Amino acid sequence: AQTVTQSQPEMSVQEAETVTLSCTYDTSESDYYLFWYKQPPSRQMILVIRQEAYKQQNATENRFSVNFQKAAKSFSLKISDSQLGDAAMYFCASRTGNQFYFGTGTSLTVIP
């Protein structure tokens, strides 16, 4: 089984500032995929961004970008120009084959 580790249970950021959420993973597979999900208080899981392990270029989606360090097995999420609506729980996840593995989450607070 894979393990996904998020070492920051809670983070906070000032509105309009930038914050980085950390994630490390452990896998022996060569073919895998990485994800960041957002879970607001509504509980709905929302895909924020995904990265294919075979791609060297870091994925970007508007204000969200990742820093994928394959050798270090690190996959951090950077949120630029933070907005109040970014406040949520963020989960890092990996997929190998048919199964997905999730980290324990980071609760992000955005301070007005």
Added chain:
Amino acid sequence: NAGVTQTPKFRVLKTGQSMTLLCAQDMNHEYMYWYRQDPGMGLRLIHYSVGEGTTAKGEVPDGYNVSRLKKQNFLLGLESAAPSQTSVYFCASRMDLSYNEQFFGPGTRLTVL
């Protein structure tokens, strides 16, 4: 297009009772998943299905059974509920092997007294 729906949204059971959670998707997805979410634990995979009539165990399958008799539905059963099964349960679906994105349902909060 409702996406992924879960029934019920909330349920309270007594220890030893049984129940079935229903997940339905209208996107013609091949893959379906059941997760549980506990505080401080993230999401953990219970069972999954790669197509109609198939099921497989995930990370935490004990105490649960599943069935996928129709492609659009994935049922999660608890035969004899225990307080340790108090959790929020999420269903998700995915189009097929080549497609990465999972679409999640809204979750079911289950309390076992």
